[in-house]
Amino acid sequence: MDKPRTQLMLCGGTGCHSTGMSAFKETLQQALEKENLSREIRIVETGCNGFCAVGPVMLVQPEGIFYQKLRPEDVPELIREHFLKGRPVKRLFYTEPASKESIPDMNSIPFFAHQQFRVMRNKGLIDPEVIDEYIARDGYFGLAKALQDMTPQQIIEEVKVSGLRGRGGAGFPTGLKWDFAHKSPGDVKYVLCNADEGDPGAFMDRSVLEADPHAVLEGMIIAAKAINSHQGYIYCRSEYPLAIKRLEIAIRQAREYGLLGMNILDTGFDFEIDIYQGAGAFVCGEETALMRSIEGRRGMPRPRPPFPARKGLWDKPTILNNVETLANIPQIMLNGGKWYAGVGTETSKGTKVFALSGNVNNIGLVEVPMGTPLRTIIYDIGGGIPERKKFKAVQLGGPSGGCIPESLLDTPVDYEAIAKVGAIMGSGGVIVMNENTCMVDMARFFMDFIQDESCGKCTPCREGTRRLLQILEKICNGNGEPKDLEDLVELSDVIKNSALCGLGQTAPNPVLSTLRYFRDEYVAHIVEKRCPAKRCVSLLRFEVDPDLCKKCGLCFQVCPAHAISWEKKQIAVIDKEKCIQCLSCYAGCRFDAIL
Amino acid sequence: MMNHSSCCQHPDITHGMWLDIDAVIAENRNTPGALITVMRKCQNIVGYLPAALLDYIARGLNIPGSKVFGVATFYSYFSLTPKGRNTIKVCMGTACYVKGIKESIDRISAKYSVKEGKTSEDKRFSLEAVRCLGACGLAPVMVVNADIHGSISADKVIDILDKYS
Numbered sequence: 175m176d177k178p179r180t181q182l183m184l185c186g187g188t189g190c191h192s193t194g195m196s197a198f199k200e201t202l203q204q205a206l207e208k209e210n211l212s213r214e215i216r217i218v219e220t221g222c223n224g225f226c227a228v229g230p231v232m233l234v235q236p237e238g239i240f241y242q243k244l245r246p247e248d249v250p251e252l253i254r255e256h257f258l259k260g261r262p263v264k265r266l267f268y269t270e271p272a273s274k275e276s277i278p279d280m281n282s283i284p285f286f287a288h289q290q291f292r293v294m295r296n297k298g299l300i301d302p303e304v305i306d307e308y309i310a311r312d313g314y315f316g317l318a319k320a321l322q323d324m325t326p327q328q329i330i331e332e333v334k335v336s337g338l339r340g341r342g343g344a345g346f347p348t349g350l351k352w353d354f355a356h357k358s359p360g361d362v363k364y365v366l367c368n369a370d371e372g373d374p375g376a377f378m379d380r381s382v383l384e385a386d387p388h389a390v391l392e393g394m395i396i397a398a399k400a401i402n403s404h405q406g407y408i409y410c411r412s413e414y415p416l417a418i419k420r421l422e423i424a425i426r427q428a429r430e431y432g433l434l435g436m437n438i439l440d441t442g443f444d445f446e447i448d449i450y451q452g453a454g455a456f457v458c459g460e461e462t463a464l465m466r467s468i469e470g471r472r473g474m475p476r477p478r479p480p481f482p483a484r485k486g487l488w489d490k491p492t493i494l495n496n497v498e499t500l501a502n503i504p505q506i507m508l509n510g511g512k513w514y515a516g517v518g519t520e521t522s523k524g525t526k527v528f529a530l531s532g533n534v535n536n537i538g539l540v541e542v543p544m545g546t547p548l549r550t551i552i553y554d555i556g557g558g559i560p561e562r563k564k565f566k567a568v569q570l571g572g573p574s575g576g577c578i579p580e581s582l583l584d585t586p587v588d589y590e591a592i593a594k595v596g597a598i599m600g601s602g603g604v605i606v607m608n609e610n611t612c613m614v615d616m617a618r619f620f621m622d623f624i625q626d627e628s629c630g631k632c633t634p635c636r637e638g639t640r641r642l643l644q645i646l647e648k649i650c651n652g653n654g655e656p657k658d659l660e661d662l663v664e665l666s667d668v669i670k671n672s673a674l675c676g677l678g679q680t681a682p683n684p685v686l687s688t689l690r691y692f693r694d695e696y697v698a699h700i701v702e703k704r705c706p707a708k709r710c711v712s713l714l715r716f717e718v719d720p721d722l723c724k725k726c727g728l729c730f731q732v733c734p735a736h737a738i739s740w741e742k743k744q745i746a747v748i749d750k751e752k753c754i755q756c757l758s759c760y761a762g763c764r765f766d767a768i769l
Numbered sequence: 770m771m772n773h774s775s776c777c778q779h780p781d782i783t784h785g786m787w788l789d790i791d792a793v794i795a796e797n798r799n800t801p802g803a804l805i806t807v808m809r810k811c812q813n814i815v816g817y818l819p820a821a822l823l824d825y826i827a828r829g830l831n832i833p834g835s836k837v838f839g840v841a842t843f844y845s846y847f848s849l850t851p852k853g854r855n856t857i858k859v860c861m862g863t864a865c866y867v868k869g870i871k872e873s874i875d876r877i878s879a880k881y882s883v884k885e886g887k888t889s890e891d892k893r894f895s896l897e898a899v900r901c902l903g904a905c906g907l908a909p910v911m912v913v914n915a916d917i918h919g920s921i922s923a924d925k926v927i928d929i930l931d932k933y934s
Contacts, residue, residue, distance in 0.1 A: 189906040192917035226906025374862035377903035412809070412846060413902060453805050453844035456900060470802035471836075472843040488801075531864035531905035538906055569863060605863045605905075619866055629843075734876070734923065754879065756923060757872055 178216040180257065183233040183298055187222025187384055188416055190229035194245065198230055201246035205253050215257055221385020221420075223298040224539035225285055228268060233280055233298055240280035241266040271535055271557055285536045288555045290517070292525045293378075293501045294541050297385040302420050305427040308388040314433055316507030320396045321441045324507075326356055329400040333503070335511030337523030342368055342459070342496030343574065343600045344676065345522070345589040351493055354483035355401040358491035363403040365394050365445075366487065366494040368464060369410040369417070372456045373572030374623065375603030378527040379497035381539055383410070383417035386501065387424035391447060393500030395434065396507060398445045401493060406447040409464055412454065421449055456573075456627035460675045461486075461494045463629065474629045475675035496601070498527055518544035522588040532569075532605035535560050540604075542587070549583040552606055563608040566707075567691070571600025573620045573627075574680030576687025577613060596687040598680065612709035613692040614699050618646040620684035628678065635678030638669040642685060651712045654700035662689065708768075711755050715769045718746050722767035732762035779821045781851065789814045790822070794829035804832060804840055808847060817848045845900075853888040853895040855933040858912040862901030869922070870909035874898070876923040877930065893934065 184190075184199055199217060206212045223231050228242035239262050241252075248266060255261045267276040268283050277283050291297070300307035308314070320329050334349030355363060367390060371379040383390060394406050410418055425447055428434040436444045450468050457463045458473040465487045467473035486492025502524060506514045515523040522544040528551060531537045535557030542551060548568060552558070559565050567577040576597035578585065585591050592599050607616070625639040642665055645658050666682030673679045689696060698704050705713040718729070723745045730740035737752035738759060748759070748768075760768050782790075793810045797803035807826055812818050818841055827834040841847045859865075859874050874885065874896075883889035883896045904910050907919025911926065918929055 188904050188917075189919075192904065192907055192910075192919055226904075229906065371903065372900060374866075374901035375864050375905055376901070377905055380903045413899070451806070451809065453809060453846035454900070455844050467805065468802055470804035470806075470840070472839055529905060531908060532867045537864075537908075572863070603863070605867060607867055611867055616867075619863070623861070732924075756875060758923060761869070761872075 178214055180215045180237075181235045182215060182217045183220050183223075183235055184217055185221075185223040185229060185231045185298060186219035186302075186416075187226065187229075187381060189222065189226035190231060191416070193229045193243075195230035197246050198244045198249070201249045202252075205249045206257075209253055209258070211253070211257060218301045219303075220298045220300065221296075221302045222381035222539065223385075224294060224381065225283075225536070226539075227535070227537035234262075237262075238280055239278050240268060240283065242268050271560075284557065285538065285540075285555055288550060289541050290525055290543055291541055292505060293382060293389075293498055293527050294385070294539065295505075296389070297381070297539075300386070302385055302387055303423050305388060305424070305431060308386070312508060313388055313504070314392055316504035317392050317395055317433065318439055320399055320507045321439050321443055326400045326402060329396060329507070330356060332506060332511045333400075336502075336506045336514035337511070337518070338499065338502055338506065338514065339522065339589065340496055341498035341502075341526065341601070343373075343571065343598060345599060348495065348499055351483060351495075352397060352400050354481065355491045355493045358484050360491050362405075362488075362490045363401050364487045364490060364492040365398045365401065365403045365406040366464070366468075366492060367394055367406065367408040367500055368459065368461075368494055368496050369408055369414075370452045370459050370464065371411060371414075371497070371601065372459050373574075373601045373603050375529060375531055375569070375605045376572060376601040377529045378539055378602055380414050380417050382497050382501050382527070383414070384420055387417075387420045388428065389501040389504055390421075390497055391424055391428055391434065393495070393503035394447060395438065395445050396503050397493060397495065397500065399443060401491070403493075404444050404446065406445065407450045407468055407487075408447060409450050409452055409458070409468060412451045418449060418451065425449070455629070456623075457629045457675070457677050460677055463675070464494065465492065472629070474631045475677075477674060498602075519586060519588040519591075521590050526587060526599070526602055528587075528602045528604045530556050530604050530606070533559055533563065533608040533611075534606040545586045545588055547584045547586050548578065548604075551587070551604060552583070556606065559606065559608050563610065565606070566609050566611055567607045567613065567616075569597075569605040569607065569616070569684075570603070571598035571683075572603050573623050574598055574676070574683055575600050575603075576683045577607070577616065577691065578687075579691040596683070596690055598683070610707055610709070612650075612705055612707035613688045613695045614646065614649055614705075615707075615709050617685045617688045618643065618650055621646055621681075624677070624681045628681075632672075632674035632678060634669045634672040635674065635681060638665055638673075639678070639681050641665060642669075642682065646685070649696065649699050650705075650710045652699070652703050652710070654696075656700060658700065659689065659693075659696060708760050709757075711757070714755075714757075714760075716748050716750060716753050716755065717769050718748060719767045719769050720745050722765050724765050724767070726764075728762045728764065729759035729768065732758045734758060779819055781817075781819060782815055782822065786814050790825070791829075794826065798830060804830060804837065805844070808837075808841060812847060817851050820849070823849075851888070851892075853883075853892045855893060855914055856895045856897060857930070858897045858899045858902075860900075860902045860904070860908070860910040860912075861898045862903075862905060862908070862910075864905035865901075865909040868908045870911075872923040873909060873911065873921050873926045877926055880927055881930070894930070 339345040463473040463475045621643040740746040827837040888895040
């Protein structure tokens with residue numbers, strides 16, 4: 175095959191797929207063939223690039239030019255100007271929102287410049303469906319070293335030195351977990367990969383699986399060698415079809431190359447991996463529940479001990495690691511635990527991938543060293559809050575996490591520091607909220623999620639979360655009483671101390687953290703019967719304030735029910751009979767004039 | 770070997786579907802823990818899991834019917850009632866919620882007379898509120914059948930959905 179002079183790394187992640195990547199790719203392919211360029215210029219569909227907000231995106235290599243928001247109509251200009259004449263198309267560059275400056279080089283874009291890639295080091299650079307490209311980036315070298323030159327004890331020791339902690343949320347030291355399973359007696363042991371990414375607002379595992387599936391397989395095989403297991407399972411959400419497809423391809427290729435199956439790399443070590451599709455239950459992210467689910471039963475947790483390292487899947491010693499944790503392993507083998515521990519804080523080593531979303535300019539995946547302040551993630555990488563709105567809170571750790579206010583934005587991301595301010599690191603979802611978000615409503619939203627996903631086995635979680643939800647609904651509906659706040663705290667304490675598994679024990683966190691930092695909003699709902707963010711419908715009057723109304727007619731234009739009457743230079747009036755309380759006028763009014 | 774024609778009949782399951790179901794059961798009969806896999810494949814064949822089919826799976830895998838029913842009702846993937854011609858999945862992840870998907874859901878419910886978790890009477894739409902789809906860059910997100918629609922709003926959803934009959 176001829177060596178192409180240019181490679182077009184087109185992002186094939188879920189985000190770019192849904193913004194029209196396929197149509198763009200097809201048009202580009204046809205145009206390259208028509209111009210007889212397809213031998214010189216090759217299109218590579220990569221995994222998720224991470225910068226989902228400006229998709230579909232494409233990186234032109236070797237120049238490193240980054241194009242965004244591509245449409246099929248852009249193809250002729252790209253071919254004519256860039257690929258034939260060597261003049262990159264400026265209007266498709268990324269534009270910095272603040273300075274309005276166009277930036278052609280990917281690594282100079284602030285979103286990428288502040289990041290440090292370890293887990294995501296191959297994203298956007300390799301075709302995840304071709305094993306050779308992974309190997310060319312030192313893939314499976316860590317496995318070869320672990321299998322050929324290291325004993326299980328040495329592997330475990332190296333992971334312990336690295337200081338790697340579980341990236342699924344709880345942060346248990348990975349090396350210690352492996353050590354327990356290694357020491358457990360038994361001929362049959364299992365290695366499980368938790369790819370049941372369920373936290374709302376977390377999508378890093380999906381992206382790693384889509385962009386670099388071999389890294390996860392390699393990590394699993396090394397783990398298997400460490401504990402002497404011969405069978406592994408990847409428990410993946412069925413909502414991630416692309417990730418499952420890429421994993422299937424990766425497993426097949428690894429088998430063909432003798433990297434999986436019998437006698438791996440001629441070392442006499444055997445290991446198989448199968449994919450197990452989840453059926454949609456949030457609680458299955460909990461380790462004992464996940465194991466029940468693989469056994470074909472209801473995914474309900476059981477009390478620990480015995481810990482899975484002694485009695486796990488089918489009552490055999492089992493280790494369960496998260497996708498991101500496993501993707502770190504190959505590089506720890508290759509570069510050593512000391513190298514890995516070279517970045518991070520005292521207690522949290524290495525890097526962490528965060529999924530940045532919500533009311534922030536640059537939505538996408540962000541990998542930063544542990545210890546990076548939240549402010550850097552939200553403002554320097556995330557580019558701040560859109561539409562000149564004010565920052566209100568950042569939600570960390572999903573339904574088990576908490577909301578952090580502006581005053582604590584300099585908190586470094588570190589397992590202990592985050593826990594101290596009332597949230598958890600969790601799987602790494604970072605959701606930014608602006609002034610239009612009602613914090614009581616947010617607590618209600620999370621509690622609604624939790625009580626729906628509670629498996630129902632233990633009473634504190636099953637009944638307690640439901641009762642918390644009822645109180646929060648009462649407050650949002652304008653029927654709250656001052657005593658409700660005490661009840662919320664008391665009930666939360668009981669649930670925290672008595673629930674069976676991690677889901678229940680952390681369920682009250684969203685309530686407690688919003689009460690801690692945004693108590694004034696609760697008080698406004700209960701005492702003044704007012705929702706400051708104007709989100710709780712029962713507390714809104716649906717009236718126009720004549721003093722604030724600028725008579726512009728915007729509300730009249732956006733009302734889908736034709737319930738607003740307005741004429742030029744007249745104050746708008748809402749007809750409450752016709753009003754469907756859809757809040758369109760609240761969003762439309764720029765002067766905060768609707769009460 | 771069990772034979773479907775002698776033991777069960779169901780208006781929504783054709784002869785061809787029964788043959789496919791038999792193949793799925795036969796393939797997994799001896800695999801421990803295969804129940805969820807079998808149920809997923811059977812639901813993909815029929816579109817949902819009617820009670821008669823749950824019974825059939827229970828006998829085929831030699832598992833108590835109560836256990837099969839327990840698993841079917843535990844996981845949100847399984848549906849015991851028929852779906853509409855089009856399935857609308859609205860993402861209830863935090864990012865979508867913060868960006869106002871609730872307004873879109875209310876508009877869909879009002880326009881097509883379909884409640885969350887239910888199917889409209891004309892069987893045109895089923896409306897499901899699903900867990901985070903992990904496409905937060907496109908929030909708020911709605912998936913209709915296999916088509917992903919990002920950055921939706923109460924105004925846009927009706928234009929999008931009118932194209933599905």
